[in-house]
Amino acid sequence: MYQIKKLIVCLDQSDLDETLVRFASFVSRVNQTKKIYFTNVIRNLQIPKEVLEEFPNLIDNMVEERKRQMKDVVDKNFSKKEDIEFSYVVKEGQLSKKILKLAHEKSADMIIIGRKVTLPGTGVISQRLARRASCSLLIIPEKAEPKMDKLLVPSDFSDYSKDALEEAIIIVEKYGGKAEIICQNVFTIPSGYHFTGKSYEEFTSIMLMHAxxxxxxxxxxxDTKNLKITPIYTQDDDDDPVEEIIAKAKEISADGIIIGAKGRTAATALFIGSMAERLIQLNETFPLLVTRPKGKNAGILDYILEI
Structure with missing residues (x-):
C-alpha cells in the first residue's frame, strides 16, 4: 500500500460532515498525510444572467460562505493539524465528475465519502466513484466511529482479494498491530451436487475442506507481518454472499470491511466486482474501504473531459 499523502474528503453541509472529518483525522494520523482537500460540489445553479448582472458577487459570496462552513467543521473535528496543509475546494457541476477530476488533477491517494441512511439528501454517488476513481475509496456510513479493533476482509482467494488483505495487514501494522483481521470466505453448494452421489452434508464438508x-x-x-489472520468459512444458502458478509460483520462488531476492486488494469478497472458492488449498495453500517492500486482507473480522462 502506498502512503496516503493526498486525501480528498467530500462534504455536503449535512451532519455527516463531522463524521467524515473525524475519519480524515484518523486516517491521516499514521499515513504521513501532507495535503487534504475538503470538497463541496454545488449542483448546477442555473441562475438567470439578469440576476448575476444585478448581483455580480452572488456566486463568489456563496463559494466563500461554503468554504467558511467547511473550515468551521474541520476546526471542530480534526484533532491534528501539524504538517498537514488543508485546502477548501468548492466546485459547481455534476458531483461525481467534479470529484473524479479533482482526484485526477491532484493525484489523490484516497477519497473519503459518506453513506447516508436517515439523513436527507442522496450523498455522494459511491458506486460511480468506485468504478472510476484512480485510487482507493473509503465509504463512511452515518454515526460510524473511527476505531481499529476488528477488520473483516471478504476473500475468494483471487488477486484482488490479496490486495485487500495486504491492505488490511499494513493498516493494522500502522495502528500498532493489535487489531484482529478476520478473512471470510463465503462458499456455495452447487445445485447439482446430488449427481455426485454425495449427501448435502457430505458435499458441504467437501466444499469446506477445499476452502x-x-x-x-x-x-x-x-507477508502477514507476523499478525494473526483468522480465517472463517461461511456457507451461503441464498445465492447472495454479501448478506453473509454483512451478517458476519455485525456478529463480530467489525470496525470496517475491506474489499479489493476487481479491475487491476486500465482495461478492466470499470469492473469493481459484483461483491464490491453489492456491498456498496447494501452496507449501511460499516466503513467500507474499496482498495485499488493508485492509477488503475478506466476511461477517466474521457469521462472528466466531458465536463
Whole structure:
C-alpha cells in the first residue's frame, strides 16, 4: 500500500460532515498525510444572467460562505493539524465528475465519502466513484466511529482479494498491530451436487475442506507481518454472499470491511466486482474501504473531459 499523502474528503453541509472529518483525522494520523482537500460540489445553479448582472458577487459570496462552513467543521473535528496543509475546494457541476477530476488533477491517494441512511439528501454517488476513481475509496456510513479493533476482509482467494488483505495487514501494522483481521470466505453448494452421489452434508464438508486448503495456499503468498489472520468459512444458502458478509460483520462488531476492486488494469478497472458492488449498495453500517492500486482507473480522462 502506498502512503496516503493526498486525501480528498467530500462534504455536503449535512451532519455527516463531522463524521467524515473525524475519519480524515484518523486516517491521516499514521499515513504521513501532507495535503487534504475538503470538497463541496454545488449542483448546477442555473441562475438567470439578469440576476448575476444585478448581483455580480452572488456566486463568489456563496463559494466563500461554503468554504467558511467547511473550515468551521474541520476546526471542530480534526484533532491534528501539524504538517498537514488543508485546502477548501468548492466546485459547481455534476458531483461525481467534479470529484473524479479533482482526484485526477491532484493525484489523490484516497477519497473519503459518506453513506447516508436517515439523513436527507442522496450523498455522494459511491458506486460511480468506485468504478472510476484512480485510487482507493473509503465509504463512511452515518454515526460510524473511527476505531481499529476488528477488520473483516471478504476473500475468494483471487488477486484482488490479496490486495485487500495486504491492505488490511499494513493498516493494522500502522495502528500498532493489535487489531484482529478476520478473512471470510463465503462458499456455495452447487445445485447439482446430488449427481455426485454425495449427501448435502457430505458435499458441504467437501466444499469446506477445499476452502480451507485454498486459504492455506492463499496466505502462503502474503507477508502477514507476523499478525494473526483468522480465517472463517461461511456457507451461503441464498445465492447472495454479501448478506453473509454483512451478517458476519455485525456478529463480530467489525470496525470496517475491506474489499479489493476487481479491475487491476486500465482495461478492466470499470469492473469493481459484483461483491464490491453489492456491498456498496447494501452496507449501511460499516466503513467500507474499496482498495485499488493508485492509477488503475478506466476511461477517466474521457469521462472528466466531458465536463
Amino acid at each position: 480451507e486448503i485454498n486459504f492455506k495456499k492463499f496466505i502462503r503468498n502474503i
